[in-house]
Amino acid sequence: MPELPEVETVRDGVARHALNRTIARAAVLSDRTSRRYLGGRLALGDALHDRRFDAAVRRGKYLWLTLDGRADDADTALLVHLGMSGQLLVRDQVADPARHLRARLEFADGGALDFVDQRTFGYLTLEPLVPTPDGAPGGLGSDVAGVPAPVAHIARDLLDPALDRAAVSRRIRTKRTAIKRALLDQTVVSGVGNIYADEALWRARVHPERACDELPARAVNRVLACAAEVMAEALAQGGTSFDELYVNVNGASGYFTRFLHSYGREGQPCSRCGSLIVRERFMNRSSYFCPRCQRRPRSS
């Protein structure tokens, strides 16, 4: 499941292998993949014809590829969200279509960029860039102070040099909700999904149901620091491939799965204290935590 480290791994791969190459043909094969683009899948493919990407940029779990200069739409980007199972794969040659191939961009030099997505929560769309309020770069990968319009409400992420982490901490402490909910709220801080939320809370020794407005500032700061730390470490391992739906642009899995301490480890001993990791329903999904290291709040 692609969260920040996985999307960043993909962004890096695209930046290395897919920039400044002319797109000779582009085809979006599924209406669902282009559902965010009002012109429809055929127009989306047509719009990419004979164009090139000149940067690959990421904020949180959003990735966008900026189109090279053309007077009428120089500030336009192909916005990519991988959803649950989206993959961008760089092909040296046009290969046989993968089972869930949703779009293919063929380069004039013979290679291709494939978008494969089993569960179809991912999408592609073309979007104008809008200025960032603070004038800082819109995301990692470009100096341009712009983001695609649908990304304007998404907060900066924990690996963004322009993030004001102290302000995020203050905002979290005003929220009347559980800390894990706040971590997963992409308008508060972006890039954290279920896996890294659980891992960050385990590291910080904070129970996922702890109320934001009852946590000491120190604890919230610790959670944010741990989240940044665990995602940086995961990035260094190429991300987490928990269920094989996440791979990099070359089709390789990430190696961080073996370093997980809580996520997916129900019934296994906590690597810190030996208590058995428990799993609970939370927000229509699962929370994994150590019942001894991460003390449950009295209420709720």
Next chain:
DNA sequence: CCATAATCCTGTACGC
């Protein structure tokens, strides 16, 4: 405005 529930989707794992 804020918090939360419902919703989209497909493959896999399981119980009967």
Next chain:
DNA sequence: TGCGTACAGGATTATG
């Protein structure tokens, strides 16, 4: 063996 069901969950949309 096969069928039905639960489950995985990011982000938008709807509802309270």
